[in-house]
Structures are given as C-alpha cells and as structure tokens.
Amino acid sequence: MEITVNITRSDYWKYNKYALFNIPKLRNRFIITNISLPFIVIILLLLFKLPLVFSLCWGVFGGGLACIFSYLSMKKRVMSIPESKEGILGERRVEINEIGIHQLSSVSQSSYKWSGVRSINQNDEYIYIFVDTIMAYIIPKRSFVTEKESLEFYHQTQIYFSKCTP
Template structure:
C-alpha cells in the first residue's frame, strides 16, 4: 500500500504531543519535571524562612507556570519551523509492503524492515509507525480517501509487523 502525504508544522506538533503523553520514557520525564519543580521551589522558599503555606502556594504556582512555559516553549519551537523544513516537513510518499516501510521525500529516502519496527499505533488523526522509542513515521489520516482506507492501511501495517514477529 502506498500513500502520498504532506506533513505540516501542526502535524509535527501533534506528533510531539502524542509522544510526550504516550511514550513512557518521555511521559515519565515530563511528569518528574512537573513534580520536581514545585517541590524544589517550595523548599527554596522555606530555606528563606518564609511561612509554610506561603512557600507551598508559591511553589505550586511557580512550578505550574514553569511547566506551562516549558510546554509552550516546545510548541513555539516546533511551530516556528519553516514550511519547507526539509526531511521533517513537506510532501512524502510512504509505502508499506511485506518487506517493510519505505519513505521518500524531496531530500531523502528511508526504509525499515518490519523486524526494525517497534510498533504501529494510531489516534483519531494519525497513524504512527515507530521505528525507535521516540522516532516514528507520521501518516495523517486525512491523506486517505476515506476512513476505511486509513483503517485498512493501519491494519495491514499491524499484520505485516505481527507476521514478522511470529
């Protein structure tokens, strides 16, 4: 099965959000930072002999602001990519067959055998074919003619992966 798609900044941002909240390694790191920043800030304020309630409130508030700032900074960085960030954004052709997954864009081509693929996942807008713990081929479902075609592509990729591991 072959599909031609166009990856936009929004697609790449959506992938980063998906990875942040669904990949255990990234999710754990994000959660640890969300917990540790308010705790450290509270402890620092207590070291200045400020009242406990005051320190706790400002620790939580300041830590929350730091977490929001970090998230928004990541979004700003991704959304500031030029429309033609070669290799990441732009038009590409993705093909899956019994051998593996193949991608071709204006500056590169890549292939992975199914034995090198970690997982095939999807959400409401995308199909992700993970070839590493955090690297995936992003395939927007809007690239297909219908929801049935995107479902067939997803199921076929899962079959190829399952056949490889059995």
C-alpha cells in the same frame, strides 16, 4: 500499498504532543519534572526562612507556571520550524509492503524492515509507525480518500508487523 502524505507544522506538533503523553519514557520524565519543581521551589523558599504558607503558595503557583511555560516553549519550538524544512515537513510518498516501510521525499529516502519497527499506533487523526523510541513515520489519516482506506492501511501494517514479531 502506497500513500502520499504532507506533513505540516501542525502534524509535527501533534506528533510531539502524542509522544510526550504516550511514550512512557517521555511521559515519566515530564511528570517527574513537573511534580518535583514545585517541591524544589518550596524547599528553596523555606531555606530563605520565608513563612510556610507563603512558600507553599508560591511553590504551587510557580510550579504550575513552570509546567505551562515548558509545554508552551516546546510548542513554540516545534511550530517555529520553517515550512521549507524538508525532511521533517513537506510531501512524501510512503509505501508499505511485506518487506517493510519505505519513505521518499524530495530530499531523502528511508526504509525499515518490519523487524526494525517497534510499534504501530493510531489515534483519530494519525497512524504512527515507530522505528525507534521516539522516531516515527507520521501518516495523517486525511491523506486517505476514505476512512476505510486508512483502516485498510493500518490493518495491513499490523499484518506485516505481526509476521515479523515473535
């Protein structure tokens, strides 16, 4: 089964957002950082002998701003990737068969056997075939002519993958 996909900045951002909130390692790091930051600010302000209420307010406010800033800076970094950044963005052909998944673009090609695939996930817009903790093939569902085709593709990946996992 073969499909041609075109990965845009928006697709890459949505993948990064999906990874941040759905991959336990990344999600936990994000949560711990964003929870600990207000406490660090509060402790620092208290060390400077500032009033407790002032320290609490600025700790929560400053921590909240830091959370928003880190999220927005991540988005800015992803969205600033040039459209000409082939290899990450652009058109590619993705093929799945009983051996594995193969991707071919104008600048690269890659292949993974199903035994090298870690997981296959989907949401409303994408199918993600993870080959590492945070590295995945991004398959936009808009690349399929019909929703039925995207479901068939997803189910076929599940069949191939399940044959290789114990």
